[in-house]
Amino acid sequence: MPELPEVETIRSQLEPLLVGRAIVDTWLSPEMPALPAWPPDAAAFASLLVGRRIASVGRRGKYLLIPLDDGNTWIVHLRMTGALIHCREGLPEDRFLRAWFRLDDGSHLCYRDVRKLGRMWVVADAEQVVGKLGPEPLAGALSPEALRRSLAGRRAPVKALLLDQRLVAGLGNIYADEALHEAGISPLRPGGSIAPDEAERLCAAIGRVLQRAIGHGGTSFFAYLDARGERGRHQLHVGVYRRQGEPCPRCGTAVARVRVAGRSTHYCPGCQV
Ligand SMILES: [Zn+2]
Structure with a gap:
């Protein structure tokens, strides 16, 4: 998507x-x-x-x-x-x-x-x-405080919460997995367990991951074509998404795939805690 x-x-x-x-x-x-x-x-x-x-x-x-x-x-x-x-x-x-x-x-x-x-x-x-969409992650509208406030008290896994467009606008399965990997946070953690310093890391990671993907013209694992009818290139640069069994680029542990809220989720059990 x-x-x-x-x-x-x-x-x-x-x-x-x-x-x-x-x-x-x-x-x-x-x-x-x-x-x-x-x-x-x-x-x-x-x-x-x-x-x-x-x-x-x-x-x-x-x-x-x-x-x-x-x-x-x-x-x-x-x-x-x-x-x-x-x-x-x-x-x-x-x-x-x-x-x-x-x-x-x-x-x-x-x-x-x-x-x-x-x-x-x-x-x-x-x-x-x-009108019901959450803050834009690239326009400076998503702050670590706002992110932590919307995760506070939530028992649902942080991965599932990041897919909720009312919390953050624009993230889907690929970039939620990539941002959590970049931030070193397990996708299985309850939203409410995310500490202030982790919310800060996650907020920064979301911005960096999205900017890098824009720099590569988006990700084309499946059907995505840009306005010129061409594929994106970011699938060649992902850390964990669809890399199950391959070594994590940061720590070498094999990337795992699990299901979270019905969505296939990729993460590194070695460096995402
Ligand atoms: Zn790792």
Whole structure:
């Protein structure tokens, strides 16, 4: 699933291509009727986009936020396998193409989605969709104190809590595992047992791990493609994620894989305590 670094990579690639452009036509596949989450009717959804000019391309957590010149915001969540790919010359032959948006320079923004779980909204107030998200880890909004406060008293494993988008926006399975490894904290620890110095280490580790992944254009173990249709490179640089049985890069202990809150979780039993 695209997490914060993947969505940020797509955002930064799309920004110079989309800002100032008008949407002149659109097509939504009838095979994916739930793609427009709001308004749910495909024709009504399209009518809110066609003729509008794109004011900017932003991001909140794993959501792309695209403000339009009429004050509405077009919001895209890629979920498991969604991808937004900018195509300069015509439309690709792609059986997983679920929607396209033609721009006034003749290019297309193509939406492909193998598992058909992605969602889009056009709303007057973006807070209706993203209002419940927790602090942004890269905008300085996530502080060690805020992190510790939201973990305090919680018995759930810290790994499971980091996946809760109301606590921290944008982390998913890959970067929660990587941040806990970087911070030297076991994913199995109850959230409430995290001490102030550990919250400080974890907060800093989350920021570093996400920044490094953005520097590598995101992680492509599975379906993730960026806005140019290319794979990310961060899978070549991970510490523990999907490296079970291989030596920990910090201490050499074999990386373990366990299930935490139903999610496969990778950690080093040697240096994560
Ligand atoms: Zn280790």
